[in-house]
Amino acid sequence: MTNPRNGIAGFQLTEHTWITEVGNWIDAISPDGRRAGALLFDARIIDTPGVRDRVVAAVLTDRRLAMGGLPGLIPVADVVAAGSQVWLLTAQAVTPTLAGLLAAGSVDASGAASVLAETAHTLVALHAAGITHGSVQPGTVVITAEGGALLSERGLSDAIHGRLSTPERDSSGWAALARGLAASCARGAPRAADLFERAAATATTRGLTAARSMLLAERDLLPGGVVSRHGLAQAARGQSVFAQPLAYTRPEDAAGSGREADRDEGDIVTLLRVPGTSTGPGTGTGPDGQYPGAGFGAGAGLAPGAGAGAGFGAGAGAGAGFGAGGQGSAGDQAMLGSQAPTHPSPGNQDAERFGPGVGTETPVERIWREGRDGPRRGSARRSKVERARRRRTILAAGVLAVILAGAAVAWFRLGASPDLTVASVAVKAPKKAQRCNSSVLITGTIVTNGEAGEITYEWRKNLDKEVVKATLETTSDKTSYSVPLRWSLKGKSTVKATATLRVLSPGPPRTGKASFTYRC
Secondary structure, eight states: OOOTTSEETTEEEEEEEEEOSSEEEEEEEOTTSOEEEEEEEOHHHHTSTTHHHHHHHHHHHHHHHHHTTOOSBOOEEEEEEETTEEEEEESSOOOSBHHHHHHTTOOOHHHHHHHHHHHHHHHHHHHHTTOOOSOOSGGGEEEOTTSOEEEOSTTHHHHHHTOOOOHHHHHHHHHHHHHHHHHHHTTTOHHHHHHHHHHHHHHHHTOHHHHHHHHHHTGGGSGGGOOOSHHHHHHHHHTOOOOOOTTOOOHHHHHHTTSOOOOOOTTEEESSOOTTOOOOTTOOOOTTSSTTTOOSSTTOOSBOOOSSOOSSBOOSSTTOOSSSSOOOOHHHHHHTTOOOOOOOOTTOTTOOOOSTTSSOOOHHHHHHHTTOOOOOOOHHHHHHHHHHHHHHHHHHHHHHHHHHHHHHHHHHHHSSOOOOOEEEEEEEOOSSOBOTTEEEEEEEEEEEOSOOEEEEEEEEETTSOOEEEEEEEEOTTOOEEEEEEEEEEOSSOEEEEEEEEEEEESSSOEEEEEEEEEEO
């Protein structure tokens, strides 16, 4: 698809991009000029039968949760298809992540406690609603400019793998998060690190509510005795600047210049709107028979109401939401990506109708709906039609068999746990100049997505040709690993020594380096 503006559905894309198990994330700018995010799903994943529908269902669930007042999740603006591509667009920035801040060494103990407390609160609320996250790890924890911790990619990992995660999986992910934060704070705040380790153990044995209560009850073990966002906010603001594309033009600027913005969006459609399923006022049903009026179960919800739709709050309108009955607003309908058609009154069958999905019924469809018989066909014509129908049936059966076989293969391939990926690499060296005949400790930190596997890496030193290769075995309960290098220097000289850590596998190579001065 031609896209001269380097954008999608009004969102301008930047050059800051990174890869996760679900696809390619890109920092973006929303149509109103605010920071946002865009996720381009991996075509090999999203084209698997059933995956696209499960992704849309997960996003619609997030919207119902947000409308019900549940905080702590990155809000999704839309899911759109552009040709063969499928994009998820967020209404809020998705960087920096906790993984990035950990790699930069920017997370203090008070901020780590804040992250753990807020993510535990969000997960407990999700579990109370009968929902799970499915992929809790440093890469899915987003730190806002105010230092808050929001969870991204909720339900997407489960959607692409066709599984239903349990709350215990979320608890294990949170426990691994706590252990990773404990490792990052062990040197500067050992008492806080011990608290995080005990909170991790509590989460796996007694649950997230007990673990969060322990964190808050024993906050006196933290530096200053407080749980604070201040350090996180400073670190997040320091990593929140990215270059905007030169072609970016605000919509109002384009309008003021007397020309339309150059864009090619004729084949972009939202996947959160299902044509033909919206109904007139008073029905309160949607494509799945639930949203927007219905919630997670008939007759039950967060607010009582008297409509046909149940759930978070029964309502009688297509946009009905979280209150007692009544007709939904056009704003609610627009937010859900669909617009209820306007039907003529019974006494005015010839009234003009406007809007998407209205007035597209053909005369043949109308005759069929009204129960009127069309012209009779001859017996020869019927015989020819029946033969064609049989051929189409046989062809469809063959295609269905191929699709089912492909779906079975994809199910077994995607049903396994996610592969190990390296999120970031960082290296630290002493800041002070090293004296004669020194043995210098260089510390490398490798942050993963929390899966088990093997990492191959190497150390290189700029003062000689020695290459130190090694492997690292990772476990599913840990995300941060320390890989030290001991460098001995002798003789009289003044040089700048640089150590480079390079991760060879898995995934694309990642590199980190640090330097120190040897003076003798």
